[in-house]
Amino acid sequence: MDKVRFGIIGMGNMGSGHLKNFFNGKIKNGIVTAFAEVDLEKIKRTTENFPGEYEIYSSGDELIDNAKVDAILIAVPHYDHPRLTIKALNKNIHVLCEKPAGVYVKQVRQMNEVASKSSAIFSMMYNQRTNPLYVKMHELVAGGELGEVRRVNWIITNWFRTQAYFDSGAWRATWKGEGGGALMNQCPHQLDLLQWIVGAMPTKIRAHCHFGKWHDIETEDDVTAYLEFPNGATGVFITSTADAPGDNRFEILCSKGKVVCENDKLMIYRLKTDLQEYIKTCENGFSQPEFEVETVEMDYAKNTQHVGIINNFANAILGLEELYVDGSEGIKCVELINSMLYSSWTDSTVTLPVNENDYYDELSKRIATSRLKDCKETVLDLSNSFGGAK
Numbered sequence: 001m002d003k004v005r006f007g008i009i010g011m012g013n014m015g016s017g018h019l020k021n022f023f024n025g026k027i028k029n030g031i032v033t034a035f036a037e038v039d040l041e042k043i044k045r046t047t048e049n050f051p052g053e054y055e056i057y058s059s060g061d062e063l064i065d066n067a068k069v070d071a072i073l074i075a076v077p078h079y080d081h082p083r084l085t086i087k088a089l090n091k092n093i094h095v096l097c098e099k100p101a102g103v104y105v106k107q108v109r110q111m112n113e114v115a116s117k118s119s120a121i122f123s124m125m126y127n128q129r130t131n132p133l134y135v136k137m138h139e140l141v142a143g144g145e146l147g148e149v150r151r152v153n154w155i156i157t158n159w160f161r162t163q164a165y166f167d168s169g170a171w172r173a174t175w176k177g178e179g180g181g182a183l184m185n186q187c188p189h190q191l192d193l194l195q196w197i198v199g200a201m202p203t204k205i206r207a208h209c210h211f212g213k214w215h216d217i218e219t220e221d222d223v224t225a226y227l228e229f230p231n232g233a234t235g236v237f238i239t240s241t242a243d244a245p246g247d248n249r250f251e252i253l254c255s256k257g258k259v260v261c262e263n264d265k266l267m268i269y270r271l272k273t274d275l276q277e278y279i280k281t282c283e284n285g286f287s288q289p290e291f292e293v294e295t296v297e298m299d300y301a302k303n304t305q306h307v308g309i310i311n312n313f314a315n316a317i318l319g320l321e322e323l324y325v326d327g328s329e330g331i332k333c334v335e336l337i338n339s340m341l342y343s344s345w346t347d348s349t350v351t352l353p354v355n356e357n358d359y360y361d362e363l364s365k366r367i368a369t370s371r372l373k374d375c376k377e378t379v380l381d382l383s384n385s386f387g388g389a390k
Contacts, residue, residue, distance in 0.1 A: 004094075004314040007034035007069035009060035009084060011042045012169075014098055015075035016049070018306065023050040026307045030314040034067035036060045060084045070094060071121075071317060073310070077171050078103050078179050082111040085327075089118040096313045098125045099188040101330025103179030104363055105338050106356040108331045115327055122327030123313050128189040129196065129325060130308040132298045133261050137252065138197045140259050140268065147255030147274060149198055152227065152235030158246030159186040159239065166217050167375045173217035175363065176370035181219030182241050183209070183337045190250075192333045194237065198252065201332060202227040202235070202339075204351055209344035214242030218370055225340050237340075257291065266296040 006022070008015050015035070022032045034055035037043050043056060057063040060076060064087050071094035074084050082102040085095045095115075101124060102108040115122040128134060140146050159182060171177025178184060183191070195201050207225035214221050221242055227235035240246070249262040257270040271278075271291045278289045304311070309325065316323040335352065338359045343350045345362050 001070065001318070002029075004030045004071050004317050005033045005069045006030050006314075007036065007055075007063045007067045007072045008032055009036045009063055009072055009074050010076035011035055011037040011039075011046045012075065015073070016042075016046060018073055018075060018310065019046065019050050021307050021310065023052070027310050027314060029318055029320070030071075030310065034063055034069055036063040061087065064088050064091060064093060071096065071313070073125075074098055077177060078184065079177075082107040085111050085122065086114045089114050089120050089122060092118060092120045094121045094313070094317050095327065096123045096125060096310065097327065097330070099192075099330070100184060100334055100337065101327070102334055103184065104356070104360050105331060105334050105354065106360055108334050109356070112328045112331055121313070121316055121323060123309070123316075123323055124192075124325050124327050124330040125306065125309055126189065126192050126325045126329070127305040127309050128193055130302070130304045132300065132302050133264070133266050134193050134197060136266055136296060136298070137250070137259050137261060141197055141252060141254070142199055146252075146257045146259060146268075146270070148231060149200075149229065149233045149252060149254050150275070151233060151253040152194065152198055152229075152251070154190060154194060154236075154250045155238040155247050156187065156190050156250075157238065157240045157243035158248050159241045160244045160246055161215070161221075161241040163215055166215055167373060170372040170375055172373070173215070173219045173221075174370050174372055175218055175366040177372050178219065179363070180337060180341065181211075181217060181221050182223060182239050183220060183340060186241060187239050188333045188337070190239070191237075191336045192329070193250075194235075195332050195336065196329075198229065198233075198235075200229050200231070201335065202352060203230050204228040204349055205336070205339045205343055206349045207340035207343040209341060214240075218366070220341070220344075223340060225343075264298075266298065268294045268296060270294070 019032055036057040036059055038058055055067050072088050074081055074097045081097050085097050088095050166173045173181050205227055209220040210222040211220050222240045225237045251260045255275045260267045269291050271289050273289050312324045315321045339350045339352055339354045342354050342359050
């Protein structure tokens with residue numbers, strides 16, 4: 001094939017944004033030939049804003065069953081991500097899935113099992129892995145230049161959202177419709193990056209999630225979590241959708257220095273002596289180890305975000321390059337989210353991996369009393385939601 005034929009499932013905020021990138025010629029080896037959307041107004045708006053020859057379907061299932069496509073891009077509410085992915089992979093249709101991979105680990109594990117047996121390519125839309133700031137952090141830690149990880153801190157609170165945001169869709173911030181709040185909607189990229197850059201999943205998590213603390217919603221809008229890693233390193237992850245002005249500071253302290261990402265800048269602190277060696281051998285009780293500081297200049301032309309992930313996915317299908325993000329990676333973010341929520345629900349420290357059945361039982365209790373809001377869904381302007389380290 002010359003170009004990969006894409007079908008996009010869901011023409012809300014993300015789906016229409018992806019179609020726009022295709023329409024503007026940013027996807028070199030891909031073309032959208034079909035899309036699925038249940039809302040007639042969204043279909044009308046899509047065809048008006050991005051005119052073209054599309055096969056149009058009223059559901060993702062119909063598109064997968066009937067459309068002449070090589071790949072699908074899934075951009076629907078979270079619960080349907082695994083189901084649609086499994087259906088497409090079973091038909092050997094390539095899948096690029098929006099975050100998160102699913103709502104609970106059990107369904108994502110089933111998805112990964114199907115993916116491992118399919119001849120089709122499966123990828124996740126982890127567009128922040130293209131950000132040069134995080135790529136550099138990953139290289140520094142994975143390459144061992146800064147030694148062993150000792151402490152991880154990420155405060156990511158620049159997600160400020162008004163009530164109008166949550167009222168823009170009946171499914172938003174409900175257990176039945178979205179399956180979570182700030183962790184499930186805003187933070188999947190950061191939780192993916194945390195484990196990807198550190199190079200390990202935590203072994204234990206103790207989290208304090210506040211549900212509807214600042215907004216009229218069912219799910220979490222304020223979270224503080226304590227993490228323990230296999231090598232003894234510890235960490236703190238803080239997020240909220242109600243802080244203004246918010247912060248985004250990601251710091252990893254290692255035995256030979258630290259790296260700090262804040263305000264779209266990367267600072268590297270290199271110690272002249274390994275910390276543990278200095279602690280043991282220095283004879284001055286108040287002496288501080290010497291270090292050098294480097295500010296890393298970034299080439300933001302390489303910050304390709306969604307366009308970069310889609311281009312890589314299409315090129316991988318055509319055999320032109322290696323796949324950048326394997327879809328099986330998506331389970332790690334869901335594991336972290338489930339562990340934080342379960343820790344808070346049960347007022348306990350969770351040892352990972354979280355018990356999949358116990359988590360689903362607790363989630364099911366909340367789904368049973370969840371109510372979708374009575375509101376009209378609107379497509380929001382996401383132009384200021386992506387890019388940089390924000």
